[in-house]
Amino acid sequence: MARRDTRELILATSLGLFNEHGEPNVTTNLIADEADISPGNLYYHFRSKDDIVIELFKRFLARFQPLIDIAADERINAEDLWLQLHLAFEVKGEFRFLYRNLADLTARIPDLDRAMRALLERERRSIENLMTGLGKSGLLDASGVQKKLLTQNMLLALTYWIPFSDLQDPEGLEDGSAQIYGIARVLLMLTPHLREPESSQLTDIAYTYLSRVV
Amino acid sequence: MARRDTRELILATSLGLFNEHGEPNVTTNLIADEADISPGNLYYHFRSKDDIVIELFKRFLARFQPLIDIAADERINAEDLWLQLHLAFEVKGEFRFLYRNLADLTARIPDLDRAMRALLERERRSIENLMTGLGKSGLLDASGVQKKLLTQNMLLALTYWIPFSDLQDPEGLEDGSAQIYGIARVLLMLTPHLREPESSQLTDIAYTYLSRVV
DNA sequence: GTCTATATCTAGATAGAC
DNA sequence: GTCTATCTAGATATAGAC
Secondary structure, three states, X not given: OOHHHHHHHHHHHHHHHHHXXXXXXXXXXXXXXXXXXXXXXXXXXXXXXXXXXXXXXXXXXXXXXXXXXXHOOOOOOHHHHHHHHHHHHHHXXXXXXXXXXXXXXXXXXXXXXXXXXXXXXXXXXXXXXXXXXXXXXXXXXXXXXXXXXXXXXXXXXXXXXXXXXXXXXXXXXXXXXXXXXXHHHHHHHHHHHEOOOHHHHHHXXXXXXXXXXX | OOHHHHHHHHHXXXXXXXXXXXXXXXXXXXXXXXXXXXXXXXXXXXXXXXXXXXHHHHHHHHHHHXXXXXXXXXXXXXXXXXXXXXXXXXXHHHOOHHHXXXXXXXXXXXXXXXXXXXXXXXXXXXXXXXXXXXXXXXXXXXXXXXXXXXXXXHHHHHHHHHHHHHHHOXXXXXXXXXXXHHHHHHXXXXXXXXXXXXXXXXXXXXXXXXXXXX
């Protein structure tokens, strides 16, 4: 098999196994076995197991980073917000192993630690930008402290809803229903602080999508 | 040293190290070293490392279980709710290693998996009881779907705020400020759905406590 | 590029003396 | 009850043939 193909095969296999069993529970031998290659071959393509994790993280970042840069723009309507959340949860679901063992992975791999901290910070700023935009439009009614707590609550849901859901109902992530719940969850945090009619509009949109999976 | 003392010493040392470094990163040799005993002695008192984890979980449960049984009662005033949340976050902070590696610990230790699932379910019901009580008193204004999402959001924060906070600011858990934020965070989810004057009352209480740490 | 065989290392756990 | 010494298993990673 061509060099490129095997490398991609290893990555795809690793991602699947990592997501299913958790990264610490997946050995390099298992990856090789599942990919129908030898352990030695795996180490021809990757220097270490951490190297695989780092490469997967890069792929995740390439997909995810653009999504939060969009939100840094000023105005955003309800449909856009939904779509953006949808894409965000979708990508995080595809790379959910990263969030399942976040603390240990960052403790073990300094590069990942830096990158993940930076990413969380960007996400936080992205949410702040969103709220600032809503505030300027006179749509958001919340004090400074409320905004701060609200931001952290949304970030918490954006970070840990996927692992939390995985814990209780792993299948929900496969069929996409868990992602829908995640979106609705984040929107519900926001709507009580929005002025009408936007609050009701966003609530309606959330309910419409929710009705597909409930 | 008496049998009892050494056993307790091992547990206390393990808890400290687990919380600080994460359970997977703490070896039995390190525990023994830190406790100034031999590895062999450790295995005289505990059959396995998992045994230590299970015993610590039992201690956690003995502290935590009573807290959520209180909430299952009908009426609860704002001060009680605050106190209950405070105690809950305090205990979870003391045993935070359990939540940092929740998925892997439950995957590895079947007894812990069952117990943790049962605990999460009890917590969920406890929150539902709280909201049902508030609804009966005419204080809570939320639809069925909203209640469900709100419940899950609160449970998410109750489960993952501690690890999330640990990730960003480990010291906040030592001085207790992270716990205060956790409480305010959960209360803020609830207040937008409460009728006046209870909503404002609860918000004021949250702010009062928050002002101590901001 | 890929394989088989193996080195290395570390963790959990045990044996047996004291 | 506690120690020292050691076993064993399993994981990452490498060496060298093909």
